[in-house]
Amino acid sequence: MKIRNRVLAAVLVLAAAGGLPGLASAETAAEYYDEARGYFDKGKYRSAVIELKNALQAEPGHAPSRLLLGRIYLMRGDAAAAEKEFRKAREAGAARSDWLEPWGRSLLASGQAEKVLAQLEPQEEDGPELKAAIFELRARALAAEGRFDEAAKALDQALEIQPERASALLVKARLALQGGRREEAQDLLDRAVKADPSLAEGWVFKAQLAQEAGELKDASKYFREALKAEPENPLALAGLAQSQLLLGETEKAAKTVAKLRERWPDGYLVNFLRGWVALAQNRLEEAGESLTRALNQAPDHAPSLFMLGIVHLQQGHFNQAIERLGSYVKKVPGDNTARRLLGAAFLKVGKPEKAIDVLQAGVKEGSADPRLLALLGNAYLRIGENAKGMHYLEQAAEQEDSPAIQTQLALGYMATGKTGEAVKRLESVVAEAEGPGYADLLLIMSLLKKKQFDEAEQAAGNLREKLPDSPVPLNLLGVARLGKDDLEGARKAFEEALRLQPDFSVARVNLALLDQQKGDLEAARRQLDKALAADRNDLNVLMARARLELQAGDQEAALKWFRKAHERNPDAVAPALVLIDHHLRAGEPFDALNVANAIHERQPKDPRVLEALARSQLAAGEVSGATATLRKLDALMPDDPRVRYRLAQAYMKQDKPDLAEDALREALRRDPRHLPSLLLLGKIALDKGDAESALSIARRIKKDMPKQAAGDALEGAAQMAAGHYADAVRAYRAALDKQPSSTLLLDLYRAYEKAGRRQEGETLLRDWLARYPQDASARLALADALMAAGDYKEAARHYRQVVDRGVRNLVVLNNLAWALLEIGDAECIRYGKQAYELAAKRPEVLDTYGWCLVRSGKADQGLTLLQEAAVRAPHMPTVRYHMAVALKETGRGDEARKELQRLLKKNPRFPEADKARALLESLGG
Template sequence: MTSSPRQSSQALSIIASIGLNRYWQKRMLVLVSLLCVLAAAPLGADETGLGKARGFFDEGNYSAAEIELKNLLQADPNLAEARLLLAQLYLRSGEGAAAEKELRRALEIGADPSALRFDLIEAKLQQQKFAEVLQSLEAAALPEQERARALALRGRAHMGLEETQAAEDAFSAAVALDPSQRDAGAGLVQLALLDGDIDGADAASARLREQYPQDPDIMLLRAEVERRAERPEAAVALYGEVLELEPENLRALLGRATTLVSLERFDDARTDLEQVDAIQPNIVIASYLRGVMAFYDRDWDTAGEHLQRVLSARPAHVQSQLLMGIVSYARDDLQLAEEYLSRINTAMPGNPQAAKVLAATRLKLREPERAVAVLEPIAKDADPQIMALLGSAYMLAGDQQQGQQWLSRAVETAPDVAALRTQLALTLIAGGDMGGAINELESAVDLGQEVLQADVLLVLAKLKEQRYDEAITASEALEQRRPDSAVAFNLTGLALLAQGELDAARAKFETALELDSEFSTALINLARVEVANEDLDAAEAQYQRALTQSPKNLAALLGMAAIAELRDDDAGIVAWLNKAQDANAAAAQPGLLLSRYYIDRGEHLKALTAANDLAARFPDNVDALEMLGRAQTLADEPASAIRTFEQILEKRPDDPRVHYLKGGAEWKSDELDAARRSFERAIELKPDFVDARVALASVLVAADKEAAAAQIARGLQDDYPDQPLGYRLEGTVQMSARKPESAVGPLRKALELAPSAELVRQLAEAYARADRPDDAIALLQDWGGRQPNDFGSQAMLAMLMHGEGMTDRALPIYERLYAAGQNNILVLNNLAWILHERGDERALEIAGKAYELDPNRPEVADTYGWILFNTGERDRGLSILQQAHLAYPTQTEIAYHTAWALSDVGRGSEALPILRRLLREHPNAEQADEAQALLDKLGDGAG
C-alpha cells in the first residue's frame, strides 16, 4: 500500500505580508502548503460493480467511485474488496477517520491484519494521532523488507509532533535502507521547506520527480517547491497536470487556487474553488481564500463573513485572526480589531504587520500609551512606517519631544516619502509648531506623490493660521492638478467659508458634489454655510441629504444635534446625540457631548448616567474617564471622582489638567491638604495654568491661609498686568479675610482694566462692607447711567439706598425693575413693604408674587403674611406668620409680627410666650421696645 503525508497543523502554511498604508495597497502573498497523499495500490477484484468503481477510482473520479462502492456495500456489507477500496478512496481524499472505520470493518469480516497494518497507520496520521502511531510502530515486529516503510511513517509522525530532528533521522535511515523509498524522500523535501532550505528542497524534489514522473503526490510536492521558490506559474502548471490525472484531487485544486490568489488571478481561483465546493463543501481553506480575495477587493463585509467561518472551525488560525483584525480595523470596529490583533501580537510578538495594525487601532481608540508598548520593542532598526507610528503614539500620549524625534527619524530614513512628511506635519501641528508643519506639508506636496492628505492638511494648517489667501492658493493649485477631485473644490470652499465668502464657498461645495454626488463632506459643509446664513431649515435639509446617503454619518448626526441646540430644542439635542451614539458604537464623541450637555444644564445625575455608560464602553479612553470624573464631582460623588482621576493618572502621571480636576474633587470632599497638593502639582507641571493657580488660592482661603492666597493673586498680577484676574482674585481674598477696605484697591484696578457688571457689584459690596455706602451708591449710579439695563446692579443700588434709609430714592428703582418684569425676590419683597407702608394697594399683589416664587424664604413669608393680615385677610395672614415663626423662631421681626397679630385677634395668651422668648434671647433686637410695650399691654410687665 502507498501512503499520504501528515494532515497536521503543517497541512496549512500561510505567510501574509501586509503593508499599513492608506489604502492597503500592498497585496497579500498567500502561501498554502499542501502536502502529498500517496497513491493507492490497485486491488485485484474483477466483479462488474467493483470493476466499475475501480475504473472511476483510477480516473480520479472519487465521488462516482464512492457512490458505486456504497451501493455495493449496501447490497452486501461483507464485500471485503469493496470496503478496502472505499478505505483507499478515503485515504486519497484525506478522510482518515472514515478510512479507519472501513479498515476496521474489513478486519472484522476477515481481512489480513498484517496487510492492513500500514493503511491503519496512514489513517491515524491523517487524524493527527501521531503519538499513537509511534507507539504502534514501536511495538510492531516488522520483517526486514518493511522497515524502510515503517521508518518513513515514523518520520511523518515525528514531523506531526514538530520533532524535526527525529523526523530527519527516521527519513534518512529509511533512505539508507531503501534509496527508492518515496515517502522518506518526500519527507526530507518537506523538512527542507520547513527549514527554509529552498535550494535543497528544489534539488531533492527534482530528483523525486525524475523517479516518479507521473506520481500525483510527488507532482504536488514539486508544485509546492516551485511556489516556495517564487515560480508560481510553474506551480500552476504542475497543479494542472495533477488535475488532468485526477480531476477531483482537492489538494491540487486548493493548491492551484492558492497560487492563483497570490498571482491576483481571482476569477481563475474562484473557478477552482467552485469545483472544490462541488466535491466537498465547507472546506476551511476555501473560505480562507475567498476571505483573502474579498480583502484584496476591499469588500470588508464579505471578507469578514468568510474569515469568521474559518475562525469558527479553527479559532486559533493565526492568519485568519490577523486578517480579521485588519478587516475589523478597516470597518472601524475597533474593539474587535483590538481583540484579534492583541492575540496575534502575543502569538507573534515580532511580527511587524500585526504590530502596525494593532498600534494604529489603539491610536484610534485614543490609547497611545498601549500603542507605544506594542511598537517600542520592534522600533530599533525598524522600517520608517513603524517609526512614524511610534512618533504619533508618543505625541498623542503627550510626549511631544519623543514623538517628533521618532517622526524626524522616519523622515530622515525615507526623505522622499511624502506620507511620512505628512505624518510629521501632523505631530508638529499637535505640538503647536504650525510653521514647521506647513514647511513639511509644502515639502510633501512638492514631492509630487499625490498624497492627498498632505494637500488637505496644508490648506487646513494655513486656515488655522488665518492665512486665508495662501490657503485658497494652495487649494486652487490642487484643483488644477486634480480637476476631477471633489476634495480639491471642497478645500477651496472651506477656505472661502473661513473668509466669510458664503456664496463663493457654496459654489465650490456644489462643484464638489457635481463631481461626486455622494461626497457627504461637501454636503455637511453646505449645511455649515446655511447655518452661517442663519437658515436652519436649509442646513437641516443638507444634513438629511448626507444621512440619506449614509445613515450613520457621524458629522451629519452631530450637525443635526447642533441645529437642535440652535433651536433651543432640548429633546432634539438628546435624541440626535443618542442616535449618533447608537449608530457609531466605536465613537466616543457623541457620549462625550451628551454628558457635557447635561453638565452645562446642571442636570448632574443625568450627566453621571451618560458618563458611566460612556466609560463602560470605553474603559481605556482617557477622555471618557475624564468626563466620568467631572460628572462624579458635580453629582456629589467626589470620592468616586478621585478614584477615576487616579486611574487616569496611572496612564498620564504628568497631565496637569487631570491633577487640577482631581484637586477639585478633593476640595469638594473637604480634603483641603490633598486638594492643595493636586493644584500645586498641576502648577508645577504647567506654570501658566491660571485656573489651577486660582483654585489653589481658593483652597488656601478655605484653609484660613489668606496671606498665601493673596501672594498667588499678586503673582498673577505680575504675570498678567493687563488682565483683571489677579486683581479681582486679591479683592476676593481680602473680602474673605474680612478686610473689605483692603479689597477696594485691587477691585477698582480690575474694574479699570475690564469693566463688567460683576466687578461693579463686587466693588460696591466692598465699599458697603467697608462702611463706605456713599461710594457704593455713587459707583452703582454711575454704572447705571452707562448700563441702564444691568438690572442686577440696579437692584443692588436700590437695596443699598433702602438700607441707608433713602426710601424715596429706592422706590422708583424698585418700580422700574418690577415694570421690566424682573422676578428678583428681594426687589419684589422690598417694593411690597414700601408700598404697604404708604398704603398702596399694589403691595398685596407684589408680595403675593414674591411668596409664590419662594414661600419658604422667611422675610418674604413675613411680608406677605403681615400685609394679608393688615388688608383684611386676617386668618390667612396669621396662618402664614405662624408657619414662618415655627420655621424660623430666631427671626425677631417675624416673632413680633406673629405676636402682635395673635394679640389683635384676642389670642394674647398665645402671644405671651413668643414675646418673652424674643426679649429673653434678643434683648437688643430692633423690635425689642415694641415687643416690651406689647407685653406690658397684655398685662405681663414683668417679662
C-alpha cells in the same frame, strides 16, 4: 517609543543565574567567609559567591555565610535564591535581627506579600530598629495588595520609631506618587537618599521618575549613583542602558549591556537590550537574532516582540512584521505607535481592510493621536470610502494641541513637526512619492490649517491631476477657495466633487455651509437632508444639521439632532461631549453622568472623555470617582496643568485642602502661569486665614499677568481678610477697571461698606445701573442697601424691577413684600403670598406674609400664619410681637396680654420692645 517603562517592569521579574560551584578545601568555613567578606566590601560579588559556597560546602550550617550569600542574591535580583538562604540562616540559628528583614524583602521581591503579612509581626523583645523594619515590610506588603491607607499607617509606625529611616521614606514617596502627589513624593525621595546615600533602591526610584519626566541625563546620573552602591544592581544596569539608548548614546549603552551580560550571559533581558543596541546601530540581522533569542526564552516579552517587528519592517519583511507586531498589539492594545506600524505594514502588503481593523480599534480605545487618525484616513481612501477617509484626516488636522503632521514614508508612517520645516519636509516627500497622492493630501491639509490658502489651492490643483476620478482633491480645492472668500469658485468645486460621487457627504456638508453663510438656511437643510438620505447615520452630517439649528436659534431642534448623532454613533466623542455640556448647564448632573459613563465605556482612554466624566462626577457628587478619573487623565496628560487643577477641585470637595495644595503646586510646576491654579491656591490660603500668602500669590499674578483683573481681585480679597479695607477698595477698583463685571462690582461695594464709605458704595451701584440697567445682582445689592438705610419706597422700586423681569427668588419676594408693608402698600400681600408659595415653612416668610395680612385688615388669616411662625421660631421676639398684635386685633386681648408679658420678661430688648410695652399697657398689663 514608549519602551522604557516596559523594560523596567521586565527587570523586576528577573531571576538571576546561579554562581559558580565552590572548590573543596581544607580551610574552615570562617576563613572562607572572611575571604568572601573582603571580596564583598570591594564589590567583587562573583568572587564572594565562590568563597561563600566553599564555606557552606565546608559547613552547611554556617549562618553568616548564608546571610551574606542571601544578601548578594537579593542585590542581584535572584529573590527566590535569596529567600532560601535567609530561611536556612534562620534554621542555622542566626539572630532574628539578622535574618528577618532581608528574608521579608526577598519574599516581597518574589511576590509573596501575603506571606509577609501572615508571618511578620513585631515582638515585644524586638529592638526599635527591627520593629521599624517590620512595620516597613508590612507597609510594602499592604501597598503590594493595594491597601494603601493601611500601608500609610504602618509606615507612620515605622517612621515614629526612626523618623529618617531611608527605606521607609522611600516607600512613603511611592505611596505619595501613587496618590498623585508628585511634589511630596519628590521631597520624600530627596530626604531618603540624603539620609542614606548608599540606598541603591532610592537612586533607582529617583532615576525612574527622571525617565518618566523625560529627563534622561538626570536619570543616567541617578542610575550611576545606584551602581556605586550596588555595582550589579540589575534595575540600575538595565535602566542606565535604556536611558543611554534613548539619549542616542549607543556605544555607552553597549558597554552597560555588556556589564549586565557578565551577570546574565544569556538572559532574555540581556538579549533584548543587545537587540535594541544592534537596532540602534542599524545592524538589523544581529538585532533580529538577539531579539529572536529573547523571545525564545520569554515568548510573552512584549518589548522584544515590538522591537523585532520594527526590525522586520526595516528589512522589508512585512508579513513577519505583521506577525510580530500583531502579537504585540494583542498584549499591549493601548500602544498606538505599534498600531500605526502594524497598520502601515498591512497597507504595504495591499491589505487596507486589515489596516482599518487595526487602526479603528485604536480609535475605539480612545486614541486622539493625529498620526493614527491620519493613517486610518488614508486606509479608507485606499478602499474608496472617501467621506470616511476625509473625516479621519480632518480629525487628525484638528488636534489643536498636537504638532502638524508630516509624512516620513510613502506607506504612511507618521511623525511630528512644529515649525515651517515640517511643511518643507512634506513638500520634499510629495516630490518623491510614488503612492496615490497620500502625502499630497497631508500637505494640503497642513497648508489649510496654517491658513496658507493660495498654496493649498495650488497643491489641490496638482493633486486633482494625479487623481482625476476622485472627489477628494475637488473638495480640498473648494475648502481652499472658501478660505480665500471665493464663494462661487468654492461652490463650483464642491458641486463638481458631487458629480463625481453623489454620496460624498463631505462636499455636501460644505455646500450646506455655503448656504448657511448666505443666510439661506432652508437650502442648507435640503443639502444636509440629501446627505442623510444617502446615509442616515453619517456623523458629520448629523452634527452639521445640529449646528444649523443652533444658528437658526432653535435650541430644542439642535438638541434633537445632537441626540440623534449620539444615538446613531455611540462610539463618537463629539456629540456625547455636547450632550454632557448641555445637561451640566441645565443643572442635570445625573443625566450628564449617564452620557459620560456610556461614552467612557466605549472610549476609555480619550482625554476629552475622561475630563467630561470627571466634571460630571463632581457635579453629581461622586467625588471619589472623579478623583480616580482625574488620576487616569493625569497619566495620559502628565504635562497638562489643567488635570491637576481639576484634581485639586475634587480634593476641595472632599475637604482635603492639603492634597489640593499638592495638586496645585504640581500644576504650577507644569505651568507657573496657570491662572486657575494660582487663584485656587490663593483661595485655600484665605480659607486657612493666611492672608499674607494669598497677598503674595496676588502680587505674583499682577507681576506676571498685569492685564489680568484676577490678581487685583485676589489682592482685594486678601486685604479684606486682613482688615485693610481702604487697600481692598483700591485693589477691587483696579480689578473692576480692567474687567467690568457684577462680581467685581459687588466685591468693591462690600469693601466700601467695610471701610465705612456706604454713600460712595451706593453711588457706585447707581452709576453702574445707569450703564447696565439689566444687571439684577447690582440692583438687588442697591435695594438691600436702601432697605437697611430705611428708604423702603426706593428699595421697593428696585426690588419690583427685578421681580417684574421674571425673577422668582424667595429673598427678593420676601424683601419686596416687607418694603411695601413698611410704606403701607397693600401690594405687599401679593408678593408675600408668592414668597409663601415658594417656602411655606420658613418662619421669616410666614412672619412677612402674616404681618402683611394683619396690617391690611385680615387679622384672622394673618394670625394663623404668625402662630405657625412662632412655633417654628420661638427665639424670634419680633414674630411673637406680631402674633400678639394679631391676637388683640381678633378680639383675644387676654391671650395677647399674656403673650406680651412672657415676651418682655424673656426679651426686654428687641427692635419692637417699646411698641410691645405700649400695647401691653393699653391692654391693662
